[in-house]
Amino acid sequence: MPSDQARMLEAARAEPLWPKPPAWATALGAVGAAVLLAYPLLITSTFAQHTMILIFLYAVMAQSWNVIAGLSGQISLGHAMFFGIGAYTVGVLDTKFGITPWIGIVVGMLLAALAAVAVGIPTLRLKGHYFAIATLLIGSSVQIIFARWDWVGAASGLFLPLKRGSPWLDFQFHTSKVPYYYLSLAVAVLAFLVVWRLRRSRLGFRLQALRDDADAAASLGIAVARHKVLAFMISGAMMAAAGSFYTQYVLVLDPERVFSIDISIIVVLMTVVGGSGTLWGPALGAALLVPLSEYSRIWFGSTGRTIDLMIYGALIVAICMWRPSGLLSLFAERIRRRAASP
């Protein structure tokens, strides 16, 4: 019996804080990475490339929402405000001051983090669904402000000047989508790494703890409000990066589009469908929903404009009824069980 206990203690001590992924998952990941890298060289259809670029961008946005809602449990329904801040920052810096979008992206992320502090400090004290309501209203108000603001083009927005200099310096590629493909892939990988790192960091632990039980977290000495604001800053900055990138991709922005409530809602759908709070869920959600909306647009033409929304709606109902923890949980539970049993 005492040796049993000693062995048990030994095993418990050796227990990693996070289980290692099984070998087949690593292999699958390597194959997936190779496919993603080779994709634009093998598949030259610009539409297929465009769809992938959108998947990457939406994956970034869904990961952003995943940080505040999935990891920290704070449901934001106004995430488009950060997307718009990122979009407008590169737009204004380029059209008004001729500053390169590479700097614009960083400034946009900083401004979004600042906005997250300004919005978060008063609203993240609210419990339950009040934070969701507050962000919904603030998101709409920001859109209205930008639509009335003449200096930034009011309702008609901004057109970014086309440049003929160095495409990489100007972040404008007029002849090919391949550079956009790799850049958006890189941004998606970065966002993925942020969430991966965050989930394993002490900050991520604390966020997940306060998500599960804010009172218990506070009683253990975790400064709940401060941590929520920090998560909101990270989330906002990620969203702004996607907004900046998107603007460089389409080279036009207007408040109707970049502050659209559709953006705020779609990031929620993608994350929830894939699996909120998980590492792969947001990417899975983006990979499912972006093609759905792009292809339905082609198949049904302009009459099919709302078909994708109807399918989204049906998906959400199905997920809520049968898989409230998201599609990823179909596999995750099995992987975990296999990893846990020696």
Added chain:
Amino acid sequence: MLLEVDKLEVAYGDYQVVWGVSLNVDAGESVALLGPNGSGKSTVVNTISGLIRAKAGAITFGGTSLVGQPTHARAPLGIAHVLERRRVFPHLTVLQNLQLGAWHPTAKAARAETLERVYRLFPRLGERSAQLARTLSGGEQQMLALGRGLMALPRLLMVDEPFLGLAPQVMEQMKGVFETLKGEGMAILFIEQNVRVALSMSSRGYVLESGRLAIHGPSQELLASPDLRRIFVGG
């Protein structure tokens, strides 16, 4: 005195639930805070740990005043609050839950040893360290909640209804753990509805009735007191 609560008044909005309650816990002492459902026991401990703000009165711990201190600043002073109904983090593993208990620098420095100590007290937790907390049984979750509290190396352990819904065998094991902790000199404040159990484990007791302190005294005297029966069963 380790913990001193003086004329505490607590209200939820306009609705006052605690009226002038005073109590104290000395270092190494175990004390029971008793009372029927809704008498304000949990409100008092929640105010001590800062989850609720006091309306009036003083709370001092180890000589420092807790009034005005944010909730998260109180755990590092040496107060561990094991909340009612377990409240473990369901989507984190047992080990992750325990690690979160060792939060402030002193506790973190000793984390490996404390973890071992908790696993010794509750071998069950060691066996299940990689499992998600929500997959544990009720008794195991209670062990985890208590273990998580111990990870902070508290000077005072406040446990809210630790025996609620436990199987008799698990309850005996928990009592054994509390005896061990008492033997190690930890101050414990039991919040209980189970009067007999709570008084058998403590040297003194306070009994609340409708938010007011009704009687207090040595546990043996309280057990024999006719007032105790009146408060709990009426008549």
